[in-house]
Amino acid sequence: MKALVKVALGKGNLELRELPDPVAGPGEVVMRVAATGVCGTDLHVEDDEYVVVPPVTIGHETAGRVVDIGPGVTGVAIGDRVTAMTTIWSCGACDYCRDGELNLCPHRRALGAQVDGAFATYLRVPAAKALLLPPGVPDEAAALTEPLACCTRAVLEVARLQAVAPRDDAPVVVSGPGPIGLLCALVARSAGHRVVILGTGADGARFAIARRLGFTDVVDVTASDPVAAIAAMTDGAGVPVVIEAAGAPASLATALELVRRRGTVVQVGLYGKPIPVPVDRLVIREVTLRGSFASTPSSWRSAIDLMARGAVDLMPLVSQVLPLEDWAVGFAAARSKAAGKVVLVPGA
Numbered sequence: 329m330k331a332l333v334k335v336a337l338g339k340g341n342l343e344l345r346e347l348p349d350p351v352a353g354p355g356e357v358v359m360r361v362a363a364t365g366v367c368g369t370d371l372h373v374e375d376d377e378y379v380v381v382p383p384v385t386i387g388h389e390t391a392g393r394v395v396d397i398g399p400g401v402t403g404v405a406i407g408d409r410v411t412a413m414t415t416i417w418s419c420g421a422c423d424y425c426r427d428g429e430l431n432l433c434p435h436r437r438a439l440g441a442q443v444d445g446a447f448a449t450y451l452r453v454p455a456a457k458a459l460l461l462p463p464g465v466p467d468e469a470a471a472l473t474e475p476l477a478c479c480t481r482a483v484l485e486v487a488r489l490q491a492v493a494p495r496d497d498a499p500v501v502v503s504g505p506g507p508i509g510l511l512c513a514l515v516a517r518s519a520g521h522r523v524v525i526l527g528t529g530a531d532g533a534r535f536a537i538a539r540r541l542g543f544t545d546v547v548d549v550t551a552s553d554p555v556a557a558i559a560a561m562t563d564g565a566g567v568p569v570v571i572e573a574a575g576a577p578a579s580l581a582t583a584l585e586l587v588r589r590r591g592t593v594v595q596v597g598l599y600g601k602p603i604p605v606p607v608d609r610l611v612i613r614e615v616t617l618r619g620s621f622a623s624t625p626s627s628w629r630s631a632i633d634l635m636a637r638g639a640v641d642l643m644p645l646v647s648q649v650l651p652l653e654d655w656a657v658g659f660a661a662a663r664s665k666a667a668g669k670v671v672l673v674p675g676a
């Protein structure tokens with residue numbers, strides 16, 4: 329089969345290689361990949377800014393159909409349409425694993441980073457990591473279950489927005505209109521919140537996707553002052569929660585300006601390097617800055633539930649579908665901000 333492999337540490341070092349087709353061992357399933365999304369993490373892997381164990385097939389946002397099941401597998405059948413949770417292995421014994429926060433296990437091994445991933449014709453995973461997908465969601469959209477699960481983690485489990493009832497109808501701010509920001513906005517809206525999305529003058533194509541998703545409160549911070557805009561909406565109080573999904577230092581500084589006293593900024597974007605943070609503001613306003621990383625089994629359940637209920641429509645986020653062979657074109661598009669989500673499909 330064809331597979332996109334990080335062949336060695338260092339910048340680049342990605343190659344489309346011919347690998348043997350995987351066979352399901354005990355407790356495992358093999359799925360034929362229908363679609364796999366290009367994630368910011370994949371770009372960080374290309375840039376040598378993310379921990380991987382080469383040689384490893386990358387890619388972790390996927391949907392496909394089960395074509396082989398190993399001995400002892402129950403609950404999954406050949407032909408089932410599934411996605412795969414990203415934490416493929418965790419120790420099971422640490423406090424985080426016991427709490428169901430497999431994303432925090434210090435020994436975690438993740439799909440497409442430390443374990444062979446989904447930019448390939450076939451993907452082998454433990455059957456317990458394969459989750460049934462709801463009918464009616466196209467494969468390209470179903471491949472986005474993983475980033476949606478990262479966003480249900482950030483919005484529902486870290487920010488706990490379903491438990492935040494703004495007294496004054498203050499909106500939630502999402503800074504960064506890339507795929508992760510827009511997915512966070514969808515989850516926040518599904519939890520009953522008005523959402524304001526911030527971006528820059530370079531984000532025109534992404535603003536258009538935001539509008540297609542039904543978001544009308546979109547602020548271009550290059551053209552207008554977001555602090556004034558939010559002050560006008562909140563009587564100067566600021567917002568209870570900001571989701572930082574741009575991974576840009578200026579975006580975090582703005583988030584700390586917009587959040588109200590005792591509010592929360594959830595950091596979802598990665599910077600790939602140390603950045604300056606206006607910490608005094610955090611101190612004086614007693615603001616909480618919390619990270620949110622990857623996904624948990626419960627956040628996957630929430631994501632699939634949102635899709636099954638039709639509470640989120642992911643298809644408008646898919647801006648390009650390319651054959652796996654054109655991965656370099658897809659990666660460049662994902663970098664360009666001209667795209668929503670780029671999805672790669674392995675050929676026949």
Ligand SMILES: [Zn+2]
Nearest residue numbers: 367369389475
């Ligand atoms: Zn991802």
Ligand SMILES: [Zn+2]
Nearest residue numbers: 419422425433
């Ligand atoms: Zn553990």
